[in-house]
Amino acid sequence: MLRWPAMRYKGWTIKTLLLRLLILSVDPTTEEIDNNLIVKTVQSADGQTFACVDFKSQPSLTHPLLKNHTRQPMLPVSFPDSTDGDKGPKFHISDVEMSNIDCPPGTVPILTSYNASMSPRCLDKIIGYKYNEIGNNKEYTQTAAFATVASTFYGLQSSISVWEPDLGTGKEPRFSGAMAIVENEGSRVAAGWSVDPYLYGDNQVHFEIAWVDNEKSCVNVRCAGFVQTSKKATPGIIIKPVSIINGKQYIIRVKIIKLLGAWILKVGEEIVGYWPSKLFSHMSESADRISWMGVAGAAPGDPFPPMGSGQPPDEGDAKSACFSDAKVIDASGRGVTLALNRVNTVVTAPKCFDVGRPTSTEDGGLQFYYGGTGCSPSLPIE
Numbered sequence: 001m002l003r004w005p006a007m008r009y010k011g012w013t014i015k016t017l018l019l020r021l022l023i024l025s026v027d028p029t030t031e032e033i034d035n036n037l038i039v040k041t042v043q044s045a046d047g048q049t050f051a052c053v054d055f056k057s058q059p060s061l062t063h064p065l066l067k068n069h070t071r072q073p074m075l076p077v078s079f080p081d082s083t084d085g086d087k088g089p090k091f092h093i094s095d096v097e098m099s100n101i102d103c104p105p106g107t108v109p110i111l112t113s114y115n116a117s118m119s120p121r122c123l124d125k126i127i128g129y130k131y132n133e134i135g136n137n138k139e140y141t142q143t144a145a146f147a148t149v150a151s152t153f154y155g156l157q158s159s160i161s162v163w164e165p166d167l168g169t170g171k172e173p174r175f176s177g178a179m180a181i182v183e184n185e186g187s188r189v190a191a192g193w194s195v196d197p198y199l200y201g202d203n204q205v206h207f208e209i210a211w212v213d214n215e216k217s218c219v220n221v222r223c224a225g226f227v228q229t230s231k232k233a234t235p236g237i238i239i240k241p242v243s244i245i246n247g248k249q250y251i252i253r254v255k256i257i258k259l260l261g262a263w264i265l266k267v268g269e270e271i272v273g274y275w276p277s278k279l280f281s282h283m284s285e286s287a288d289r290i291s292w293m294g295v296a297g298a299a300p301g302d303p304f305p306p307m308g309s310g311q312p313p314d315e316g317d318a319k320s321a322c323f324s325d326a327k328v329i330d331a332s333g334r335g336v337t338l339a340l341n342r343v344n345t346v347v348t349a350p351k352c353f354d355v356g357r358p359t360s361t362e363d364g365g366l367q368f369y370y371g372g373t374g375c376s377p378s379l380p381i382e
Contacts, residue, residue: 033059039107044100046204046238049113052103058110060224091324094162094250096207096239096267101231108228110221111236115201142304142349144370145293146358148328149342153287155257155329156180158365160192160292161322162250163309164205164242170302172198177208178308178321178370181291182256182263185282186214189263189275191254193239205242207252209235209265209272213280227262228273235272245309246318257329258286292323293346294353294370304352308371313356316369320356325365337365351375 033051040052101109158180165176177194194208199219209226210219218225220235228235243249255266262274263283277284296307308321327335337360345355345368353372361367 033110033112039104041112042102042109044237046240047113048111048236048238050101050103050109050234051112052107052109054107055229058108058221058228060221060227091159091161091251092241092248093268094239094241094252096233096237096252101234103231107231109231109234110228111234113201114222114236115197115199140300140304141295141297142307142352143293143295143346144307144348144353144355144372145291145346146323146326146355146366146368146370147291147293147344147346148289148338149344150288151342152331153182153290153328154331154333155255155263155287156182156290156292156327157253157255157257157329157335158292158326159251159253159324161308161324162193162205162239162242162252163321164203165195165306165308165310167195167197167203167305168303170305171299174198174298174302174305176294176296176305176307178294178323179208179210179292180254180256180323180326181293182287183283183289183291184280184287186212187280187283188212189256189265189283191256191265191267193252200236202238204238207233207235207237207239207267211275211279213282225279226265226273226275230270230272233267233270233272243309243321245311249318251324253325257333259333290328291346292326292368294321296353296374303376304349304374306372306374307353310371310373312372313354313369320369321371322367322369324361324367326358326367327365335365340366349375 033053037053037057038051039054042050042052044050103109160178160180167174167176175194175196175198177192177196179190179192181188181190188211190210192208193205195203195205197203200206208219211217211225221228226235239252241250253268257264262276264274265272294307296304298304309319311319313320327337330336340358343358343366347353347355352375354370356369358366358368
């Protein structure tokens, strides 16, 4: 495979960048839903259980900074330069924003059917940690990323191909996924997909979000922070259909944009909710870096599972996992395609996974392939 020569960030070495991406492990807190606040309990066709709770009673609003946050902002119906629209014959749209969860008006569905045996752990593993340790439990994460040079950003947009890699056998925790991340210093928000039996209790692909602020972290809405507004695109929900090698390629379209004092998350045509800016120590106004990454994690001594489709990036269309239509959001809310000298690739385990060279697409944005079959930890990790 012809490798793209590694570039340096202006003023940053790759080693320094990894220290930014692989931030310290932090313990999340988990909020349980008061049974007295549940208006209705529903089950999806995939067997997931959701609690329908009044918007003002959702667990996120128990955060000390959000206790007086009793109503949602006037969210825009559409965004400038949206990812909505026909993506052409190459891609098909997964139905994460089309789920039929029958919650009453004025309520939002909160996923409750997480793995019952789940113990406290680093739920923010998808932000790109290389090594986490919680008590006697250890986990390792490897990253294949495409990231920007430091600048000022107000969000991102991207189409993320959806795969359901076979994780094989191994000790928990064990996971694989793909995320788009907005960050500034110790503050981050992310959205994408994850296969994580330890968290979800199954081997299916789930829509997953996360946020981190210094020593605080959370995945989905298992703790206070993200304010959910959608009744359709619910964090943690199973995504269907998924891409098949040499078959149809399915994507989810993600947009994170700073508007109205919040980082608003949109998936497809559905506004999922928002992270209020007041949650973040370093991201109340803007971000300084954007990244798109595949991640894979395993317990010490276990081989890393496949990342993406399980195929290396040089397999290309219909075989390799990809991010496409990748843009950053400027101060006017417009999606901007970065020049190639303003982005870089980062691979923490090049003997296991890889990232292809980004290219500009005809319909705008950057596209790149990533992934790999995984590998044994006995192989040297560069």
